[in-house]
Amino acid sequence: MRPVTASINLGALKHNLAQVKQSAPETKVVSVIKANAYGHGVLPVADALSDSDCFAVARLDEAVTLREQGIKKKIILLEGVFSIEEYLSCIELQLLPVIQSLAQFRCLQECMAQNSPGVSKKSNDLLLEYWLKLDTGMHRLGLSEDEFTYLLDNNSEFFNSTNSQCILSGIMTHFACADEPDNPVNDVQLAQFNQQYRQLIKTQSVKTDRVSPVKKSMANSAAILSIPEAHFDWLRPGIMLYGVSPFESAKPIRTGLDEQLMPVMTLSAQLMAIKKLKKGDCIGYGASWCCPEDMTIGVIAIGYGDGYPRHAAAGTPVLIHNTEVPLVGRVSMDMITVDLRPVEEKSIPLSIGDTAILWGDGLPIEYVSQKSGTIAYELLCRITQRVCFNYV
Template identity: 40%
Template sequence: MRPLVATVDLAALRHNYLHARQCAPGRRAFAVVKADAYGHGARRVVQALLEIADGFAVACIEEAEVVREVAPAARLLLLEGCFEPAELPRAAELGLDIAVQGEAQAEALLAAELARPLNVWLKLDSGMHRLGFDADGLRACHARLKGAAQVAELNLISHFACADERGHALTEAQLERYAEVMQLGFDNCTLANSAAVLTLPQAHMEWIRPGIMLYGATPFAELSAAALGLRPVMSLTGALIAIRQVEAGESVGYGAGWVAQRPSRIGTVSCGYADGYPRSAPAGREVVIHGRRVPLAGRVSMDMLAVDLTDLPQAQLGDAVELWGAQLPIDELAQACGTIGYELLTKVTARVPRRYID
């Protein structure tokens, strides 16, 4: 068996969920489990949170079907609503909460014959300009949906564009636009993603929507997950599958771009970009072996990468290699690659087995 595994620490996941709720006392929290729970495996993540979570949120009805199998009674929110009118009856059968993010969705809802009314989350475009009604459109839609046969609760939702950059002027503007519309009267309101859960109490409303923080990564460039009290959930661990000595002046890997400056001991690790390790990882990025950091040597290939073991003589064939996780924050690698933890987590590919520990 290929020695590469993504170990998912479910106790850490639960800790992070409870931490989110502690940040917003008395509020309820949708655990955001879209994109297969940010790459961690939605089924197992939902099972692990079932006893403690107030609800779950996903991006589409296909994801909702999976969550419903393991969470028959939980509140389950479709963050982008139904993509076509034909999904509405299924949403009602599944007992979903749905976002309504534009005119077409509102029309379809009002025209639908549903087995039961749905909890609706009217989406305000408070400044992100991706989905949602402007303030006037939202007022008009509120008037039409209030009391409609298809609607149970009428709720308000919006999303921050820059909450991860503390003090950003747009966040203040979004809060103001949201507060104005809130006065129409809603059963429930929600606004806060992880960044706002952690740093913007005025955005907490009745429901928070933490995503990335559940998985122990930070939404902020300058605040680490550990400093925020989060525990890493996924550790990606491979092994040394070959070790060789190369002379000074010899190169390693594709493109021969890494050249040994001294006689070097090179290890080959069972993880590559086809597993989700970023090919863009720059020279000098590190992995952890025996609790020690060791630099990459040369380009990441599809199934393997090389590391310089010269300063770690105790490293042996078969030794475990942590690519990210409990000993090496994913956010460090993400930042070095010009991306975010979200992207690395959701790009761990299907061929990497997930192993769950409690």
């Protein structure tokens, strides 16, 4: 058996969180751990990121899992919820849903009208905290300018800061182009978000000591690193927590190391065969890569069945004995083939069972994603159940 292993460096996670905090010491941090913590394993990651002020996930079932495993920290549901029953689950589990549509807001109103008396024995008990999401230019989720204005004009009593049963905790939006710091769309979104925040504050009535002012959140990983004026009250780091640069599409390519981040996942497999081939021998399905000379190739026990990218191009780097060797031939379900000549040129002996690093420590994942025509986010999230996880 030649196992594929994803080694998760929990110390690197803590280091990366510290880098986030250092970027804005007075700002709180919502650590984004959706999609099984970007493929790293949500429970160990949540434990390692215990210094976060809050967690965020995409869906209700992700939050339920965290609560069932004893995670007590506040959890924001970035997609919100879609029924009265799900709002009641938020109340029971003390989750903070994000409202990103008028339909979700009306559902919340209906939920509170029908269930507040039965859920709360004291009229001044806080039942639910929630966030509003504004669409300032991403045009995916979020309230449009007109929808936001309509909401404020027709539901001012709901946003009354003395309303103790349903508290608006904050408003958020999402950058469309934060990974391009000079893109003018960033300034447009920032200006609109600030204007809508002022509009909201005018709607609220006199604040009480019990209720904190509505908070703002806009900065994802790229904005944390490059748009300090968007830091506001809450940062929302995602990919940078896992040691990956949010600017991987930059030219020249940037890696997490360029941002003083440490890689968290190191994906490794073992050399399962070493073959001597002749000039003209062709490798793998489709015979798409042929040997330019007599040469040695290695077969590594990993493939797209483990989550390695099927479309990784010839030349994609793999690390063996601290030496980069290029991928040759097509990626198969269970194996890949590499050119071992760079290792032989160093007179390093090769053996079956030698470790091959696919990305991580010594080989930034950004190089692999670029060669595969995708982004590091996808590579991390697509690791399959065949892979053994080791937390160190």
